[in-house]
Amino acid sequence: MGSPGIPDFTKAETHNPGPFANPEVRPGSLPRAATLDWQPLHPRYAKRLQAGALIRIGVLAAVVAAAHVTVLLAGFETLSRIAVWPLRILWALCALGGAWAVVKPLIVVPRCGYAVREKDILYRSGVLWRAVRVVPFSRVQHTRTDSGVLDRRFGLANLTVFPAGAGGHKIPGLGTDTAENLRAYVSERIEAEKLEAADTGS
Amino acid sequence: MTADLPGTSEFDRWRRTSPFAIVFFVRGTIEQIRIYGQLLATFGLAFLLVRARELAGELIPVAILLIIAVAVLRYWFFRFRITGDRILIRQGVVKKTALDLPLDRIQAVNIQRSLTDRLLGLVTVSVDTAGSGAVEAVIPSVKRAFADRIRAQVAAARRERLARRAEADPSAEGVAIPTGDQRRPSRLADEALAGEAPDGRPARQLATDDPSPGEVMMKLPPGDMVRIGVRMLGEGPVGVLPLMFLARDPRDLLRYFAGQLGYLEPISREEVPHDLVSDLAELIVRAGFVAAVLAFFAVLGIYGAFKTYFGFRLYRTGAAYRTRAGLFTQHEVVVQSVKVQQVTLSQNLVDRCFRRFRMTAQPVSDDAEVLEVPLIGANMAEGLRAELFGSEGGGLTLLPQSRAMVRVSAAFIGALTVKIAAAPALSIPTIGLLFTGPSAGWAQFALIWVLVWTLAGAVIALQRWRRWGYVHDDDGIAVRSGFVARKVEAFLFRKVQSATVKQSPLQRLKGLATLEMQLAGESVEVPYIDHRAACRLRDYILYKVESNARWH
Numbered sequence: 001m002g003s004p005g006i007p008d009f010t011k012a013e014t015h016n017p018g019p020f021a022n023p024e025v026r027p028g029s030l031p032r033a034a035t036l037d038w039q040p041l042h043p044r045y046a047k048r049l050q051a052g053a054l055i056r057i058g059v060l061a062a063v064v065a066a067a068h069v070t071v072l073l074a075g076f077e078t079l080s081r082i083a084v085w086p087l088r089i090l091w092a093l094c095a096l097g098g099a100w101a102v103v104k105p106l107i108v109v110p111r112c113g114y115a116v117r118e119k120d121i122l123y124r125s126g127v128l129w130r131a132v133r134v135v136p137f138s139r140v141q142h143t144r145t146d147s148g149v150l151d152r153r154f155g156l157a158n159l160t161v162f163p164a165g166a167g168g169h170k171i172p173g174l175g176t177d178t179a180e181n182l183r184a185y186v187s188e189r190i191e192a193e194k195l196e197a198a199d200t201g202s
Numbered sequence: 203m204t205a206d207l208p209g210t211s212e213f214d215r216w217r218r219t220s221p222f223a224i225v226f227f228v229r230g231t232i233e234q235i236r237i238y239g240q241l242l243a244t245f246g247l248a249f250l251l252v253r254a255r256e257l258a259g260e261l262i263p264v265a266i267l268l269i270i271a272v273a274v275l276r277y278w279f280f281r282f283r284i285t286g287d288r289i290l291i292r293q294g295v296v297k298k299t300a301l302d303l304p305l306d307r308i309q310a311v312n313i314q315r316s317l318t319d320r321l322l323g324l325v326t327v328s329v330d331t332a333g334s335g336a337v338e339a340v341i342p343s344v345k346r347a348f349a350d351r352i353r354a355q356v357a358a359a360r361r362e363r364l365a366r367r368a369e370a371d372p373s374a375e376g377v378a379i380p381t382g383d384q385r386r387p388s389r390l391a392d393e394a395l396a397g398e399a400p401d402g403r404p405a406r407q408l409a410t411d412d413p414s415p416g417e418v419m420m421k422l423p424p425g426d427m428v429r430i431g432v433r434m435l436g437e438g439p440v441g442v443l444p445l446m447f448l449a450r451d452p453r454d455l456l457r458y459f460a461g462q463l464g465y466l467e468p469i470s471r472e473e474v475p476h477d478l479v480s481d482l483a484e485l486i487v488r489a490g491f492v493a494a495v496l497a498f499f500a501v502l503g504i505y506g507a508f509k510t511y512f513g514f515r516l517y518r519t520g521a522a523y524r525t526r527a528g529l530f531t532q533h534e535v536v537v538q539s540v541k542v543q544q545v546t547l548s549q550n551l552v553d554r555c556f557r558r559f560r561m562t563a564q565p566v567s568d569d570a571e572v573l574e575v576p577l578i579g580a581n582m583a584e585g586l587r588a589e590l591f592g593s594e595g596g597g598l599t600l601l602p603q604s605r606a607m608v609r610v611s612a613a614f615i616g617a618l619t620v621k622i623a624a625a626p627a628l629s630i631p632t633i634g635l636l637f638t639g640p641s642a643g644w645a646q647f648a649l650i651w652v653l654v655w656t657l658a659g660a661v662i663a664l665q666r667w668r669r670w671g672y673v674h675d676d677d678g679i680a681v682r683s684g685f686v687a688r689k690v691e692a693f694l695f696r697k698v699q700s701a702t703v704k705q706s707p708l709q710r711l712k713g714l715a716t717l718e719m720q721l722a723g724e725s726v727e728v729p730y731i732d733h734r735a736a737c738r739l740r741d742y743i744l745y746k747v748e749s750n751a752r753w754h
Contacts (some may be wrong), residue, residue: 163699164722
């Protein structure tokens with residue numbers, strides 16, 4: 001492979017880079033992450049997150065309820081007097097947690113999304129603290145789709161792509177078919193990139 | 203290609219290692235049962251001492267014999283073999299394991315020589331493979347020729363692959379081996395030679411106890427061991443100094459301040475008896491104490507430095523860099539320059555006094571062994587960086603004091619101050635308010651508390667901001683960070699595995715962003731730079747990644 005579109009930087013700029021001044025790249029040659037139509041996560045993913053969080057809150061509430069009943073039935077006066085406030089706080093936490101469990105996915109899920117391009121896959125997430133992560137296919141070592149009990153119940157699956165080194169990048173809340181198609185596409189792209197790499201000498 | 207290498211038959215059959223490897227297996231067995239051993243130590247030993255002291259005399263020898271027996275069994279069932287294109291290892295007494303390592307997946311062949319190994323002229327070979335959570339093969343107490351053989355065969359396999367590619371596509375970037383002249387290899391073919399004998403001598407001639415592993419680039423004299431040892435104190439001296447100025451009894455100080463704020467019955471300064479002479483005497487005693495503590499740790503550090511780095515040498519063979527050091531156990535690490543993901547130069551307070559640095563080069567996988575130069579001068583570091591990066595990254599620098607470094611946005615200071623100070627500054631007064639209710643004493647306390655935390659946060663944040671800096675050119679980037687110590691991490695863009703642009707609410711307000719670049723080893727962040735610049739750089743990195751598939 002030759003070197004199509006490699007920008008012709010002058011050495012002077014090299015030694016005084018400034019705040020990422022990086023001009024002279026042919027517009028067509030650069031992949032741009034800014035102008036993308038992001039694919040939303042599956043609509044059921046919000047419900048799945050709500051269900052998961054509510055189950056956890058339910059378990060916590062059950063524990064609190066058990067503690068409450070124990071305190072009431074045990075009949076120790078000092079204990080029940082001391083325990084009043086902690087129990088109220090715990091109940092309040094359960095209620096708040098339950099409300100948050102319902103609301104949070106509705107805020108978070110619509111703001112997450114992924115985009116697949118010819119050369120890489122992007123995932124954006126976050127409401128206040130936002131992040132856009134890009135994984136080039138040429139660096140992906142392997143991929144994985146998984147779905148837990150709840151995921152299956154909602155017909156969802158997660159796709160994880162693993163570059164070399166530290167753990168994989170997960171795209172959660174995809175429809176089962178979407179996840180499988182995406183995985184197949186990514187695998188295909190990895191193979192294509194490998195062939196290309198073999199041409200250039202890895 | 204591999205057939206013409208000498209000595210193929212010697213290792214191409216199932217072999218056991220030297221019986222002296224039993225020492226290695228004993229160590230391994232002890233390592234394995236250490237967790238249970240700790241339980242035994244807490245419960246069993248107590249039982250033995252209290253209830254059945256007479257049993258101890260029998261049980262301990264039995265335990266030792268058992269460990270040795272297990273080690274012997276493990277030695278007996280450990281067999282290895284090198285075929286044309288792979289290393290095979292069969293091991294396990296009860297649970298049998300078969301390890302099958304294709305030579306072209308091997309990233310590095312490292313060597314350790316324990317004291318027993320060195321007395322007998324043997325080596326312990328460990329083989330790094332690519333990928334995270336990769337299996338690492340350790341073959342204890344074998345002849346040096348074995349290591350040389352693996353290295354030669356790995357290099358040969360690589361050379362063969364490159365040659366095949368060059369044949370298939372002569373225009374391929376960087377692999378153009380002139381067909382008529384095989385003895386003038388290109389840079390890549392040169393890299394392929396890495397790890398093989400210098401001057402193309404056959405591997406067998408190297409199979410002596412201590413063969414010449416290439417051109418010596420640098421060595422560290424014993425005097426430097428002292429420097430390394432003292433360096434291990436790190437920021438310790440700064441931490442110990444306040445000991446000198448602590449109050450006689452910290453409780454007095456606490457009571458004094460609490461009294462001033464009206465929480466406790468006030469005590470006056472006069473109630474704490476002191477006079478000039480006793481104060482002076484105490485100061486001297488404390489200074490002596492601090493000096494003794496520092497000296498103790500310095501001695502420990504110097505011993506550690508001698509143990510790990512004695513006789514340190516850095517060699518170069520082709521494009522392979524090799525370090526060898528150690529007083530008892532000699533450790534040898536080989537890293538090829540193609541495999542290097544990032545180069546790090548760090549300098550703590552002590553290093554700064556010596557005007558030296560510590561340099562590391564991280565190869566492909568994060569569990570692979572790192573090429574470390576424990577003490578290096580600025581010029582040598584820059585030279586080595588330039589060599590490791592080859593023709594690329596000419597505009598980078600590893601030196602933290604370099605004027606080329608560009609600072610990040612000053613908004614970083616405010617953000618970090620808030621991050622450090624917000625929680626402690628607000629939580630403690632709030633808790634106080636809950637317990638005592640609003641009062642003048644509380645307001646005074648809260649004011650001082652918030653001020654102190656904000657000030658402390660601001661000082662820390664300012665210092666952190668002063669450390670952050672970056673410089674990049676067309677091929678790579680160098681990022682400086684640190685707090686008291688300074689660290690510069692440099693890498694080539696094509697080594698990047700994935701890139702993330704992150705924005706906090708404050709950063710969005712100011713049009714800033716944090717760029718995170720994940721490498722095979724670890725990820726490097728540039729915080730608080732212009733958002734558009736971050737996106738542009740991210741896109742440029744992706745472009746470099748996609749137009750250059752070579753990263754290991």
